Amino acid sequence: MPKPAPVERLLHGGRRARASVACALALVGIALLVLEIGPARAQIKLLPPEQAFRFSARALDARTIEANFTVADGYYLYRDKLRFSAATPAVTVGTFELPAGKVKEDQFFGKVETYRDRLVVRLPLENATAGQAVTVRADSQGCADVGVCYPPNIQSVTVTVPQPGAPSGPLIDASPPKKRWFN
Amino acid sequence: MSMNKESSRPSPRPRWVVYALSALIALALGIYAFRLLPEPAPGSRDSGLVLAVSLPDVDGHPQSLSQWRGRLLVVNFWATWCAPCREEMPMFVRAQAAHGAKGLQFVGIAVDDAVKVRQFAKEIGLNYPALIGGYGAMEMSKTLGNSVMALPFTIVIGPKGNVVLTQLGPVREAQLERLVADFL
Numbered sequence: 436m437p438k439p440a441p442v443e444r445l446l447h448g449g450r451r452a453r454a455s456v457a458c459a460l461a462l463v464g465i466a467l468l469v470l471e472i473g474p475a476r477a478q479i480k481l482l483p484p485e486q487a488f489r490f491s492a493r494a495l496d497a498r499t500i501e502a503n504f505t506v507a508d509g510y511y512l513y514r515d516k517l518r519f520s521a522a523t524p525a526v527t528v529g530t531f532e533l534p535a536g537k538v539k540e541d542q543f544f545g546k547v548e549t550y551r552d553r554l555v556v557r558l559p560l561e562n563a564t565a566g567q568a569v570t571v572r573a574d575s576q577g578c579a580d581v582g583v584c585y586p587p588n589i590q591s592v593t594v595t596v597p598q599p600g601a602p603s604g605p606l607i608d609a610s611p612p613k614k615r616w617f618n
Numbered sequence: 619m620s621m622n623k624e625s626s627r628p629s630p631r632p633r634w635v636v637y638a639l640s641a642l643i644a645l646a647l648g649i650y651a652f653r654l655l656p657e658p659a660p661g662s663r664d665s666g667l668v669l670a671v672s673l674p675d676v677d678g679h680p681q682s683l684s685q686w687r688g689r690l691l692v693v694n695f696w697a698t699w700c701a702p703c704r705e706e707m708p709m710f711v712r713a714q715a716a717h718g719a720k721g722l723q724f725v726g727i728a729v730d731d732a733v734k735v736r737q738f739a740k741e742i743g744l745n746y747p748a749l750i751g752g753y754g755a756m757e758m759s760k761t762l763g764n765s766v767m768a769l770p771f772t773i774v775i776g777p778k779g780n781v782v783l784t785q786l787g788p789v790r791e792a793q794l795e796r797l798v799a800d801f802l
Binding site for chain 1: 697699700701703729753756766767768769770
């Protein structure tokens with residue numbers, strides 16, 4: 436007698452085979468629910484500022500820090516409200532250049548420049564030594580397109596200055612994204 | 619032979635599979651139900667927290683929100699650096715002028731300093747009290763339901779003292795008209 440096809444085995448197979456199919460289907464269902472494939476809540480969900488405007492930084496070498504902002508979709512940062520400084524004694528951030536932002540005509544503030552998506556700024560570091568832990572502080576302010584603004588926000592990242600000739604340090608998040616199982 | 623014998627005998631009910639499946643389905647339903655639950659209803663918040671607030675006005679005189687008890691009280695958290703706040707306030711000024719005599723009372727709590735507030739109040743002809751909350755007002759708004767601490771944030775207390783609206787983001791004119799029609 437020819438061996439039955441796998442599908443046929445499942446359909447006409449024993450209780451054990453059907454139980455395993457049911458189990459697999461239930462697991463898929465659970466995965467879909469947990470992964471939020473389903474009806475979304477009607478309310479507008481706003482992110483807390485540290486998640487809407489995620490600051491991270493890394494030390495490229497003893498004299499340069501790379502500062503990054505990852506701006507969530509639907510949010511923007513004001514260019515003229517952005518400040519970077521060192522919060523480690525004796526260490527300072529020198530003069531740096533911010534890239535041009537997207538020009539927005541604001542009813543009240545006139546022409547303002549904003550950043551969306553991603554912003555990378557190279558900060559010159561003064562008086563830092565190899566191996567030193569340096570804390571970089573970012574002051575920022577931004578809004579969401581739905582019509583709310585966040586107050587000025589301060590985020591900090593501590594990076595270790597690499598030894599001369601060593602590769603640049605890892606990118607460190609000011610507030611790593613949290614796993615959100617329930618919403 | 620032995621194979622035939624095994625297949626003809628009813629296999630023992632895999633009880634652990636049934637239990638495990640039931641537990642997993644219950645868990646999934648629980649997660650699903652949790653996600654469908656609405657945010658805490660605005661009415662469930664205690665208006666006593668709002669009415670207990672006392673803050674200085676632009677001239678430095680303390681003002682307690684309880685003095686407007688019994689009116690349709692619209693408490694609006696705002697700041698001069700917040701464009702959407704500045705945008706909605708002229709509409710509040712119009713509504714205050716139109717319905718103030720009927721019992722509508724706006725109060726602005728500024729997450730800002732008095733100098734900037736005074737200047738902006740003059741610019742738009744503010745006709746309702748502006749209280750100075752500074753950044754502490756942001757924390758205060760959090761206890762009233764502004765979990766992400768963004769602006770504008772508005773909480774409306776009905777004449778009977780119950781919270782009838784809590785809103786993050788601009789209030790629409792139609793919403794205000796509806797509140798006036800329902801409560802005044």
